Amino acid sequence: MKSVFLFMAITWKVFAQPNPVVEQVIASVNAKDFPTAERVVSAVQAKSGVSPTSALALSWMARGALAYKDFDRAEKYAADTRTEALSLLKHRPLDAEPDLPLALGASIEVTAQAFAASGRRSEAVAFLQQEIKTWHATSIVLRLQKNLNLLTLEGEPAPALDMTHYVGPAPVPLASLHGHVVMLFFWAHWCGDCKVEVSMLQQINSTYGPKGLVLIGPTQHYGYAAAGQDVPRDVETKWIEENRQKYYGRVGPMTVPVSEQNFLTYGASSMPTFVLIDKAGIVRLYYPGKLTYDQLAPVIAKLLG
Numbered sequence: 001m002k003s004v005f006l007f008m009a010i011t012w013k014v015f016a017q018p019n020p021v022v023e024q025v026i027a028s029v030n031a032k033d034f035p036t037a038e039r040v041v042s043a044v045q046a047k048s049g050v051s052p053t054s055a056l057a058l059s060w061m062a063r064g065a066l067a068y069k070d071f072d073r074a075e076k077y078a079a080d081t082r083t084e085a086l087s088l089l090k091h092r093p094l095d096a097e098p099d100l101p102l103a104l105g106a107s108i109e110v111t112a113q114a115f116a117a118s119g120r121r122s123e124a125v126a127f128l129q130q131e132i133k134t135w136h137a138t139s140i141v142l143r144l145q146k147n148l149n150l151l152t153l154e155g156e157p158a159p160a161l162d163m164t165h166y167v168g169p170a171p172v173p174l175a176s177l178h179g180h181v182v183m184l185f186f187w188a189h190w191c192g193d194c195k196v197e198v199s200m201l202q203q204i205n206s207t208y209g210p211k212g213l214v215l216i217g218p219t220q221h222y223g224y225a226a227a228g229q230d231v232p233r234d235v236e237t238k239w240i241e242e243n244r245q246k247y248y249g250r251v252g253p254m255t256v257p258v259s260e261q262n263f264l265t266y267g268a269s270s271m272p273t274f275v276l277i278d279k280a281g282i283v284r285l286y287y288p289g290k291l292t293y294d295q296l297a298p299v300i301a302k303l304l305g
Helices: 002-015 020-030 034-048 052-067 071-088 099-117 121-134 141-152 192-196 198-211 233-251 260-266 293-304
Strands: 181-186 213-216 273-277 283-288
Touching: 020 034, 020 052, 034 052, 052 071, 052 099, 071 099, 099 121, 099 141, 121 141, 141 260, 141 283, 181 198, 181 260, 181 293, 198 213, 198 233, 198 293, 273 293, 283 293
Parallel strands: 181 213
Antiparallel strands: 181 273, 273 283
């Protein structure tokens, strides 16, 4: 689990603006030195009061404690993060800047995962369901839905996909694919990790496509295209199609529905996200993150019988 936390920290450093306070906290947590992390947060609170920065730093302490399976500590730090976030939200909307949504989303995620890891799965599910209702109109709803799906989606019927808009060949509704094993590959035009999976997807498709596997690659609009340039939806749709052809053209048959609703339904906040659906339409695997051929192939082979 420590390696998972290190990966999350590295990912944050790649995509976030430099923040010395958060970086100090992450370094301390990497060393499992929570007292130093606490002192760093206390110092910034004493100097500047409660802020999105202090809440974000606290959230990394919660994530670190969870990664080390220190569930009591994780719950405490998550609760402290939530208290700070809610106090700030009395005077501002959640999505006014990026740090507070990250902090609050992490506090909810850590709390639910700590509940589940401590044998309180039903409590975790109820907690996430309530939080999704509370924050349904904000940027963190995808993250919360992902965590709910991690606890509940496997073993349940696969939710229908919105296939109103698409690029490439027309997709077929999931209800019409009973008798086939279906793999959903959620991707984004900006996602480097998704492009890394192309060779694996090609191998999976060539091996198992003739045996009854159907590959669907849902994606969505993000409001921008090349080099992060803001563009209208029709221009972004053309950019999505260019990416589909350029990077995924050699994957083999893969229909591509384009819908924000699909990402909400499946909680696809991590790119890529994989979903395997059996011949009866039941979800058998829900996995946010990268997967290898060796990880996927045995599961698909078993589902195909």
